Amino acid sequence: MAFKKIRVGLLGLLGLFLFPQMLYAADRTPFVPHTLYFSAQNALCIASVNQVQIIENYYDEGPLAAGLNITPYLENGANTIAVDVASLTALKGDPAFPADFECRIVIKAALPEGDAEVIQLVATVAEVDGELQPTGVQSPHYQGSASAGAVHEFEKEGTILYHIEREVTLSGLPEWAWTKAAVFEDTPENMEKLRQAYEELWQLMDHQDMAGIQEKARISFEEKEAANHLAPGMWADSLGFDAKFEQSTGAVPIRWDDFELQTAMGGRLVRLDNRGFSPLRLKNQEGKGFWGYNPWFSLIDGELVISR
Missing domain, CATH: 3.10.450 (Nuclear Transport Factor 2; Chain: A,)
Structure with a gap:
């Protein structure tokens, strides 16, 4: 199935494919670049890193795929990765979720030996009381792992959005x-x-x-x-x-x-x-x-x- 690429601008997407696997800060200290890969299918998805919105799709059914260098928004230690989701029709007053609804975030680190997956967040739907509702339960290591915290999810009060997040501990980043x-x-x-x-x-x-x-x-x-x-x-x-x-x-x-x-x-x-x-x-x-x-x-x- 063909994927569309979301426009992310600011040379961010281009930079993913041009930088070497080890970069240097202004003081020549080497650091590890991190990339956020985003995909959406029949879903409204808003991805954020440490409360900064990184990328979103509001109206396109998809499937969509994009990637962005998120290194400037990360720090050594704990970082919060999140996705807010809703049905594409929610903005028109219909909150029903389709069966093929999915939003996926994958973060990878560009290590000298090759890219390594750091963390994933996956939003899908499951039947609850006869209706399809969003859930993050398909996220790998849902209960947490050595470097990734457990997934937390909840409805955002007063909005159409369902929030899914987890923490990840990182190292090898610049002191921005x-x-x-x-x-x-x-x-x-x-x-x-x-x-x-x-x-x-x-x-x-x-x-x-x-x-x-x-x-x-x-x-x-x-x-x-x-x-x-x-x-x-x-x-x-x-x-x-x-x-x-x-x-x-x-x-x-x-x-x-x-x-x-x-x-x-x-x-x-x-x-x-x-x-x-x-x-x-x-x-x-x-x-x-x-x-x-x-x-x-x-x-x-x-x-x-x-x-x-």
Whole structure:
């Protein structure tokens, strides 16, 4: 059966097939790249790593297949891998699950001797009281193993989603800047710092100052380039700012009340979000927002910096 590839962008998918089996951080410390392989059949699936959404499909019946280098979102020690699922028809008011429903996440480590499977999460359906319901019971080592925790699953209250997750213990990863960040507390002082960070980026986008954006996002861009074996400047180029600037007349004014605080990595990554939309959006000739930049910030040495 033929599989469609989901578009994941940002050179992430391309990087899977180009990097060697041992990469080096900025300080030349070798590390092990990790890849998330995603497949879906007749299912709505949202995969996340340490609370950061990595890839999803909302409407395509499939079968679908994709892969993404997730190394920048992992740390040494415990990491949480999760998938939120629903029927493809749930968004139209029909929550019934088809019999061939499946979503699968496989994470592999690129070791010198070859790829090694690290962990799997599998969502299928089983009959409960005469109806098909989602379950993670088909995940290998459901009760846990030496490196993988037991699978936990539950309905997400107030949503159409069913959540399946487990922890995995990893090593051989870089000490990314975000791993050393302070936990962001939702205080008036910190929220003012976050709004100021957005204001500074908004000004740079409004003035189409790509050099300024690259400097603000230097930590994020350099670490992602290291993780994907890319030359300096390639991550910034992959975002397509220059092409979007050509279509833009400036940045959309930020309406702070439209956005809520979103956290990940135990509060070490933060941003403002409105159902996937960023406060940082460019507007077209008609004054309508058409493209956005949605970075994550970390609180490092008392300052909020773009770390992802």
